[in-house]
Amino acid sequence: MKNNPKGSPKLHRVGIVGSRFGGEVHIPAFRAQGRFEVIAIASPTQAAEVARERRVPHAFSSLEEMLASVDLDVVSIAAPPFAHETQTLTALAAGAHVLCEKPMALDPTQARAMRDAAARSGKITALAHEFRYLPSVLAMRELIANRHLGALREIEITWFTQYLRASGDRKNSWYFERARGGGMTGAVLSHLIDLACHLAGRPPRRSEGFERTANPTRRSGNGTFSSNVADGAFALLDFGDGLVARLSTDATRPVESATIAIHGETRTVVAAGPNPTQATTYTIDDEETAELELRASPHAKLSAAPGAQRNLPAFVDLLDRFADALDGKPAELPTFDDGLLTQEVLAKIGYLPR
Numbered sequence: 001m002k003n004n005p006k007g008s009p010k011l012h013r014v015g016i017v018g019s020r021f022g023g024e025v026h027i028p029a030f031r032a033q034g035r036f037e038v039i040a041i042a043s044p045t046q047a048a049e050v051a052r053e054r055r056v057p058h059a060f061s062s063l064e065e066m067l068a069s070v071d072l073d074v075v076s077i078a079a080p081p082f083a084h085e086t087q088t089l090t091a092l093a094a095g096a097h098v099l100c101e102k103p104m105a106l107d108p109t110q111a112r113a114m115r116d117a118a119a120r121s122g123k124i125t126a127l128a129h130e131f132r133y134l135p136s137v138l139a140m141r142e143l144i145a146n147r148h149l150g151a152l153r154e155i156e157i158t159w160f161t162q163y164l165r166a167s168g169d170r171k172n173s174w175y176f177e178r179a180r181g182g183g184m185t186g187a188v189l190s191h192l193i194d195l196a197c198h199l200a201g202r203p204p205r206r207s208e209g210f211e212r213t214a215n216p217t218r219r220s221g222n223g224t225f226s227s228n229v230a231d232g233a234f235a236l237l238d239f240g241d242g243l244v245a246r247l248s249t250d251a252t253r254p255v256e257s258a259t260i261a262i263h264g265e266t267r268t269v270v271a272a273g274p275n276p277t278q279a280t281t282y283t284i285d286d287e288e289t290a291e292l293e294l295r296a297s298p299h300a301k302l303s304a305a306p307g308a309q310r311n312l313p314a315f316v317d318l319l320d321r322f323a324d325a326l327d328g329k330p331a332e333l334p335t336f337d338d339g340l341l342t343q344e345v346l347a348k349i350g351y352l353p354r
Contacts, residue, residue, distance in 0.1 A: 011037040012097075012326055015066050016056075017087055018078030019043035021101065023050040025309050026078045032302055032312070033319040035327075036074070042066040043079075063087050067094045073326070077101055078128075080174050081181025082353075085110040088125075092117050097124040099322060102194070103186035103346065104339030106353045111343040115336040124325045126318075129194045129334040133317035135294040136271035136281045140199060140262055143269055143283075150266025155199055155237075155245035157192045159258045159276065164231040164251035166215045176218060176227040178353045183229025185211050185351040188249040193342045194334060196237055196245040199262060203341050204245070209235035209349035214252050235349050277303070277310040 014036045016022040022041060027050075030036040040058040041047050042065065051059035060066040063075070067090070075091035077084060077100045085105050091098050098118070104127055105111040118125040131137065143149055162168070164184070175182040197203055211230035218227045232250040239245065258279060261270035266285065269292075273279035281292045299313040309315075318333075325331040 009035065009327075011035060012073040012323065013071060014038045014074045014076055015040040015042065015063075015070065015072045015096075016076050016078060017042045017063050017066075017083075018080075018101075019046035019050045020078075022076070022078035023054055025312060025315055026076050027054045027056065028302075028308070029312055029315040029319055030076065032299065033316050033323060035323040036319070040066050040070050040072070063090055067091070067096070072096050074099065081106055081186050082174070082179075085114055088114045089117050092121045092123055092125075095121075095123070097326060099126050099128060099319075100336075100339075101128045102339070102342075103181065103190040103351075104336070104343055106181050107351075108340060108343045108347050111336070111340040115340050118336050124322070125336050126322055126325070126333040127194075127336065127339045128315070128318065129191060129198075129338070130311055130314040130318045131191055131195055131276055132198050132334060133297070133314045133321075134271075134276060134279075135297060136260060136276075136279055137195065137199070139281060139292060139294050140260070140269050140271075143267075144199065144201070144262065148267060148283075149262060149264030149269060152200070152243045152262060152264050154243070154261075154263040155196050156259060156261040156263065157195055157245070158248045159188055159192065160249070160253040161251045161256050161275075162253060164215060165254075166219075166252070169219050169221060172218070172220050172222075172225045176225070176229055178228045181353050183211070183231070183233075184249050184251050185230045185233040185346060185349070188251075189233040189235060189247060189349075189351075190342050190346060192247040192249060193235065193237070193345050194338060195260065196247060197338070197341060198334075200237075200239045200243060200245065202239060204237035204345065205240045207235060207237045207345045207348050209233070209247075211350050230351075233349065233351075235345065237345065275310065277314065 042060040047059040174180040212232040237245040271279035271281040297313040299316040321331040
């Protein structure tokens with residue numbers, strides 16, 4: 001780490017891997033958090049372009065080249081899932097802390113190798129499950145802790161989009177290749193599984209589910225191509241003690257909608273809206289329905305900037321905790337153990353790309 005010239009606390013030097021989500025979310029989030037300095041980006045395709053647009057000092061074609069050329073404290077991995085294991089192991093071997101995008105890997109074997117390497121390294125590692133820090137989810141955790149819902153019976157999480165309807169033109173890319181980790185199972189269901197386990201406060205005793213490909217033929221501006229990835233994914237988790245979770249994501253819907261609900265025997269709390277970041281939260285019992293006034297994220301204004309991603313405030317909330325962990329402070333983060341658990345659930349419903 002290098003000293004801030006103004007005498008403020010030291011900044012953690014960050015290198016980003018991956019140009020699209022890395023450029024749209026990781027770079028602005030690390031900068032907005034305030035305790036990081038983004039000094040490099042690596043991508044085999046667009047590193048130079050993103051570095052120029054985002055004013056990042058250094059651009060490289062690979063993680064290896066980046067690690068050999070600049071001094072980094074943190075590597076933030078926003079590359080596609082097929083690269084996560086190799087890049088995480090490479091970064092840890094170079095002595096960097098690692099923030100890795102979801103899904104953690106392609107299968108439990110890869111996730112276990114990443115988890116074990118992180119444990120041996122002694123470095124701080126975390127997964128980018130930023131939806132844990134949505135105001136609605138934080139409120140739900142507080143209601144559970146204070147026993148306001150009574151005995152918990154069901155966690156219900158859905159996220160429906162229009163992204164993969166048959167009528168939509170989509171560029172042919174790794175996202176439509178199962179062997180490379182594409183599709184809704186890794187992209188979205190991994191978030192829902194992590195949220196369910198986070199709200200339940202424990203891993204499931206058993207899980208089952210399935211994937212579905214409703215539109216195997218896709219259309220792009222250059223014609224048609226085949227897709228073998230899930231455009232819908234569905235899971236049922238049993239946490240024991242009477243608590244289950246129903247999780248659904250489907251990208252072939254006519255409207256955008258999302259629900260996060262916890263049903264207890266005394267009361268239900270539900271957040272609903274067009275997506276998880278734009279939801280209204282209510283409590284419901286046999287006498288009334290009441291809208292909750294939530295404590296806003298301290299970074300809420302970030303999503304109002306022109307072109308900003310809606311999940312940016314939650315992502316910076318995640319980085320607040322990541323920075324605390326780097327500074328030796330207590331911090332609750334999505335761990336590589338959590339990622340391995342999610343990967344095991346994904347495997348049970350068929351997400352084994354290789």
